[in-house]
Amino acid sequence: MTSPPAADWTGALARAAAHAPFLAGLIERQPELVARLAAGDGEGALALARTAGEGAPDVGVALRRERRALALALAIGDLAGAFPLARVTAELSAFADRALDAAIREALLQRMPDAEPTGFIALALGKHGAEELNYSSDIDPILLFDPDRMPHLAREEPGEAAARYARRVVQTLGRIDEEGYVFRVDLRLRPASEVSPPALSLDAALTHYESSALAWERAAFIRARACAGDVAAGQAFLAAIRPFVWRKSLDFGAIAEIGRLTARIREAKEGPARPGPGFNLKTGRGGIREVEFFAQTHQLIHGGRNPALRLRGVRATLDALAAAGLIHPENARVLGECYDRLRTLEHRLQMVLDQQTHALPTDPAAIDNVARLDGLPDGAALIAELEVITEAVGSRYDTLIAAHGHPSGASMVVPVQDEGAARSLVEQLAALGYEDAAGLAERVEGWKGGRVRALRSEAARAAFDAIQPALLAALARSPEPVRAFNRWEQLLTRLPSALNLFHLLEARPGLLELLAKVLSLAPPLADALAARPDLLDPLIDASAFALPGGVEDLVAEFSAGEADDDYERLLDRVRRRVGERRFTLGVQLIEGATDPLALAAANARVAEAALQVLAAAATAEFEAAHGRVPGGELVVLGLGRFGGGALTHASDLDLIYLFTGDFAAESDGRRPLGASLYFNRLASRISAALSVPTAEGALYEVDTRLRPSGTQGPLAASLDSFARYQHEQAWTWEHMALCRARPVYGSVTARAALAAIVGEVLLMPRDRDRLRTDVLDMRARMAEHKPPKGPLDVKLLRGGLVDLEFIVHFLQLATGQGLSPALPQALKGLAGVGLVPDRLALAHDRLTRLLVATRLLAPKADEHRAGPRAALAAATGYANWDSVTAGLAEARTIVAAAWRQVFDEQLEIDR
Numbered sequence: 001m002t003s004p005p006a007a008d009w010t011g012a013l014a015r016a017a018a019h020a021p022f023l024a025g026l027i028e029r030q031p032e033l034v035a036r037l038a039a040g041d042g043e044g045a046l047a048l049a050r051t052a053g054e055g056a057p058d059v060g061v062a063l064r065r066e067r068r069a070l071a072l073a074l075a076i077g078d079l080a081g082a083f084p085l086a087r088v089t090a091e092l093s094a095f096a097d098r099a100l101d102a103a104i105r106e107a108l109l110q111r112m113p114d115a116e117p118t119g120f121i122a123l124a125l126g127k128h129g130a131e132e133l134n135y136s137s138d139i140d141p142i143l144l145f146d147p148d149r150m151p152h153l154a155r156e157e158p159g160e161a162a163a164r165y166a167r168r169v170v171q172t173l174g175r176i177d178e179e180g181y182v183f184r185v186d187l188r189l190r191p192a193s194e195v196s197p198p199a200l201s202l203d204a205a206l207t208h209y210e211s212s213a214l215a216w217e218r219a220a221f222i223r224a225r226a227c228a229g230d231v232a233a234g235q236a237f238l239a240a241i242r243p244f245v246w247r248k249s250l251d252f253g254a255i256a257e258i259g260r261l262t263a264r265i266r267e268a269k270e271g272p273a274r275p276g277p278g279f280n281l282k283t284g285r286g287g288i289r290e291v292e293f294f295a296q297t298h299q300l301i302h303g304g305r306n307p308a309l310r311l312r313g314v315r316a317t318l319d320a321l322a323a324a325g326l327i328h329p330e331n332a333r334v335l336g337e338c339y340d341r342l343r344t345l346e347h348r349l350q351m352v353l354d355q356q357t358h359a360l361p362t363d364p365a366a367i368d369n370v371a372r373l374d375g376l377p378d379g380a381a382l383i384a385e386l387e388v389i390t391e392a393v394g395s396r397y398d399t400l401i402a403a404h405g406h407p408s409g410a411s412m413v414v415p416v417q418d419e420g421a422a423r424s425l426v427e428q429l430a431a432l433g434y435e436d437a438a439g440l441a442e443r444v445e446g447w448k449g450g451r452v453r454a455l456r457s458e459a460a461r462a463a464f465d466a467i468q469p470a471l472l473a474a475l476a477r478s479p480e481p482v483r484a485f486n487r488w489e490q491l492l493t494r495l496p497s498a499l500n501l502f503h504l505l506e507a508r509p510g511l512l513e514l515l516a517k518v519l520s521l522a523p524p525l526a527d528a529l530a531a532r533p534d535l536l537d538p539l540i541d542a543s544a545f546a547l548p549g550g551v552e553d554l555v556a557e558f559s560a561g562e563a564d565d566d567y568e569r570l571l572d573r574v575r576r577r578v579g580e581r582r583f584t585l586g587v588q589l590i591e592g593a594t595d596p597l598a599l600a601a602a603n604a605r606v607a608e609a610a611l612q613v614l615a616a617a618a619t620a621e622f623e624a625a626h627g628r629v630p631g632g633e634l635v636v637l638g639l640g641r642f643g644g645g646a647l648t649h650a651s652d653l654d655l656i657y658l659f660t661g662d663f664a665a666e667s668d669g670r671r672p673l674g675a676s677l678y679f680n681r682l683a684s685r686i687s688a689a690l691s692v693p694t695a696e697g698a699l700y701e702v703d704t705r706l707r708p709s710g711t712q713g714p715l716a717a718s719l720d721s722f723a724r725y726q727h728e729q730a731w732t733w734e735h736m737a738l739c740r741a742r743p744v745y746g747s748v749t750a751r752a753a754l755a756a757i758v759g760e761v762l763l764m765p766r767d768r769d770r771l772r773t774d775v776l777d778m779r780a781r782m783a784e785h786k787p788p789k790g791p792l793d794v795k796l797l798r799g800g801l802v803d804l805e806f807i808v809h810f811l812q813l814a815t816g817q818g819l820s821p822a823l824p825q826a827l828k829g830l831a832g833v834g835l836v837p838d839r840l841a842l843a844h845d846r847l848t849r850l851l852v853a854t855r856l857l858a859p860k861a862d863e864h865r866a867g868p869r870a871a872l873a874a875a876t877g878y879a880n881w882d883s884v885t886a887g888l889a890e891a892r893t894i895v896a897a898a899w900r901q902v903f904d905e906q907l908e909i910d911r
Contacts, residue, residue, distance in 0.1 A: 005081060009040045011375075012079035019373035022354040026072040033069055042082045045073040046091065059106040060172045063099045064179035070095055075135070075351050078344075079373070085340050086315075088347070093131040096124070096139050099173060099182050100228035107168035111161070112151040119150030120165055120199070121237065122228040125189055129223035130312040134343065136350035136357075138184040142224075143169070143199040146233055159197060166198035184356065189220060202237055209241045221245045222296050222303070223312040242562070246304040248534065248576060271359060275386035277367060281346050282358035286390025288346065290397040291339040294318075297400060298326055305537070305577075307560050314339055325543055331396055338389045345382070348374045428469070432476035440485060444468070447492060454498035463502035467512070471505065474512035475519070479867025484520035491519070491530040501533040508540050517590050521871050522856050524649060525586045528579065531697055535583040544584045545593055547602050554581075554609030567621045571614070571689055575696035578610045586649055586856055592874035596852035597845060600646035607647055608744050610699060611636065614689040615745050622682050627669025629678055632661025634716070635746030635754050636686075639706050643740040643821045646848065648855040652701040653690065656708075656741075657683035657716035660750050676714065683716040706737050719753060726761040732774035736809040738762060740821045759819070768814050775810045776903060779803070790862030792888075794850045799892030799899075799909040801847045804840065807895070807902050811835050823848075836898055843894040846887050849876040 013034065016023035027034050033052075036045040049069035053062030074091055077083035083091075100122045108117040121144040123129070128139045145162040152161030166187070173182040187198050191208040200208075209217070222245060226234025271278040273285055282288045295317040303309040306324060311317045315336045322332035348370050349357050360383075361367050367379030376382050425444060429437035448455050448464070455461055471488075478484040492498060505512055515536065518525045529535055538544045548554055558574050565573070585602055588594040615636065640654035641647050659679040666672050673681065687702045708717050708725040717725070726738070738758050743751035779802070788796040795801045808826050812818055818829030827841045853875040854861060857868050869881040878884045896907040 007080040007082035009080045020351045042077045049073040063182045089132040092133040097227045103169040103172040104229040107165040115151030119146040120229045121234040124227035129225040135347040162199040163197045209244045277362045280359045286394030454495040474516040478516035478520040480520035487519040494530045558613045572696045596849040603647035604645040618685045627667040635750040638744040650855040652703045663718045679716040723757045739809040742821045793861035794847045799895040843891040846891040
């Protein structure tokens with residue numbers, strides 16, 4: 001790796017004096033500062049510049065003197081190669097913060113000298129908010145005030161006083177006098193700037209951003225920062241409007257507006273389209289703004305769902321987008337490097353005369369001058385470099401706006417053309433193959449005739465019209481067109497608003513195909529969509545079709561949020577993210593893209609991560625009121641399919657809540673509880689977090705009936721009492737349940753203690769004949785009272801999964817072999833010592849794949865229609881439906897043979 005070139009302080013001073021009249025004037029007026037710069041003491045020069053205003057007669061003069069000194073120190077350090085762009089822009093932004101704060105304080109104390117200067121706020125937007133101010137930049141603050149806290153004279157209204165303060169701040173910073181100026185201040189980014197006062201009350205601003213703000217305002221607040229005045233109040237305001245900026249569902253209407261804004265900028269701007277005299281580095285094609293919009297557009301789409309993208313700086317945002325897999329790392333690198341170089345050249349333009357300009361001069365000699373200030377040989381070299389840079393940026397941004405401002409590239413499928421644009425709706429539906437075209441056309445027109453609430457606005461009807469031809473065609477191509485059409489109608493009628501859904505489907509036509517499959521094939525997913533259409537949002541990204549990572553990765557994903565999130569917001573966030581994960585796993589099944597066994601394992605990891613995050617949050621919330629029980633903690637045992645690490649889409653969570661420590665102890669909080677009551681209430685709180693619906697829906701049904709003494713016993717028991725119960729009182733079926741048990745929540749130490757208890761119980765000596773009698777009696781009673789729901793109920797059919805599990809658990813308890821809660825590992829262990837045939841693992845896999853698939857595609861365990869049958873076959877790896885039935889029959893025969901081998905009893909399986 002080559003070292004960076006040494007800083008050229010002498011050359012920088014010479015170039016500044018020769019090519020930048022503004023800097024030449026500063027060099028003449030500040031000899032002490034120049035001496036430090038000439039000596040290569042950049043940090044000393046900056047320190048001296050920050051004190052340049054000391055002893056000034058007033059705040060305005062002090063700030064102007066500091067601004068001049070900083071302008072010289074930063075410019076020379078920049079030109080010398082000593083201060084990188086990020087350092088220059090950060091120093092300029094920090095000075096803007098100090099200047100605004102000093103001007104606000106001076107304005108308030110000038111009228112109210114004895115008051116505490118609180119309640120008046122400056123929010124920084126744009127480059128100032130991102131701490132990326134350019135060399136000769138305006139600042140565009142939004143000024144707010146709290147009428148209850150801002151000091152004002154008794155005879156004036158708070159709004160009147162705030163307006164006076166705002167005007168004084170603008171004058172202090174922007175007035176040009178013999179000392180120069182501090183910053184040009186532009187207040188036009190405030191809400192309704194043409195009619196509103198220069199400073200708005202917090203309530204008025206909050207109302208605006210919650211109800212009537214435009215898309216560009218949302219984009220502007222991506223980089224907003226409370227920078228001066230009452231910073232804490234500003235931070236609270238930004239937290240309050242966070243849902244306006246970072247929406248949890250995708251807003252393609254807003255994204256399209258960004259694309260249209262860019263197109264208008266390109267069309268309306270004056271000057272050449274390519275680099276040359278008069279070319280605008282900021283608004284020209286491939287310029288600064290296009291890099292910023294590229295980053296911000298992706299942030300608007302994905303930042304509501306991924307807090308890691310909520311960054312202000314452009315370079316940091318590009319890197320975060322690449323890290324999240326949303327843009328290619330090479331695009332992030334190229335755009336970032338181009339951005340830095342464009343910003344540097346922008347600074348060179350502004351250093352010449354201290355003008356807020358972004359355009360190359362029209363005079364070729366002046367372009368030569370700028371190039372030589374930068375260290376280039378002439379203007380031709382500068383323009384040649386800009387041609388390469390702007391093409392690299394412009395070509396990448398073109399792909400963005402070509403998709404109406406939606407990154408991710410092409411759709412998953414090519415949208416269907418409207419073949420019947422000139423034909424009636426009835427003719428179009430008939431041409432698509434619908435049998436009752438006239439009846440369906442009448443229903444479609446009824447949707448737009450006021451019967452459907454989501455289509456009552458003109459904007460919603462226009463958005464629906466844009467997708468209607470492709471939607472109807474996608475529904476017609478689905479495996480069950482009529483079913484898909486009916487479910488679409490049900491979904492539409494249940495939505496209070498569908499505008500964003502329509503925009504999403506217009507932007508991503510490939511989602512129409514997927515939506516049609518979901519509606520026709522998977523009733524549980526269709527019901528989930530009706531409650532939360534934004535579940536489609538994750539599917540715009542190809543990563544939705546990748547399996548989730550491990551439990552630790554998912555815990556980090558579900559936990560990621562804002563520092564000031566309260567318990568209820570956390571619950572909603574986890575429900576939303578878990579719901580999205582479960583929905584995408586269901587879609588993978590429909591698409592036949594992933595082995596159902598892998599999906600079952602993934603569903604179990606999602607559930608375990610959700611339990612860990614919610615249990616930790618519920619515990620923290622509980623401890624705030626009741627403290628902790630010294631030496632005690634809650635530990636959770638997962639059983640059944642959860643314990644075995646293989647959940648279906650419809651699985652409950654079978655849990656047993658236990659706690660360590662002395663049950664007679666008491667918690668140490670302000671509202672102390674005895675240990676037993678403490679942990680029972682905490683367990684109830686965790687169950688509620690997992691199962692009680694909120695605005696974001698519910699997660700899982702929680703089943704705690706496997707706890708000691710069942711529903712008659714306490715919800716949470718101590719580890720000691722659990723161990724005694726299992727050793728002395730538990731029934732055979734309870735020990736069978738422990739064969740699929742594993743600790744899923746608690747400290748490493750507590751989990752190990754619980755696992756040791758389970759291991760001891762499973763290895764207890766047993767009378768094999770008594771065990772056999774108990775197992776067979778239990779299975780007979782289950783067959784009598786819980787028959788299979790249909791011919792696809794692979795769990796309860798004789799020769800199905802329950803019989804296979806009974807074989808495994810009997811042998812585990814009788815021999816102590818194959819003691820793993822995961823059935824595949826248990827079967828491998830039992831087969832390894834000759835207790836079951838190797839082929840029993842094949843039967844398990846076939847039956848489990850069918851179980852996972854039928855829970856989603858055939859919830860009633862009976863399917864006669866061709867479309868779902870084909871989907872079931874594809875999902876489970878079979879060529880056709882006959883192969884499915886043949887595979888199921890073979891698996892049941894294998895289980896029956898193993899049953900006969902183990903229990904010496906014939907298992908009757910129907911054909």
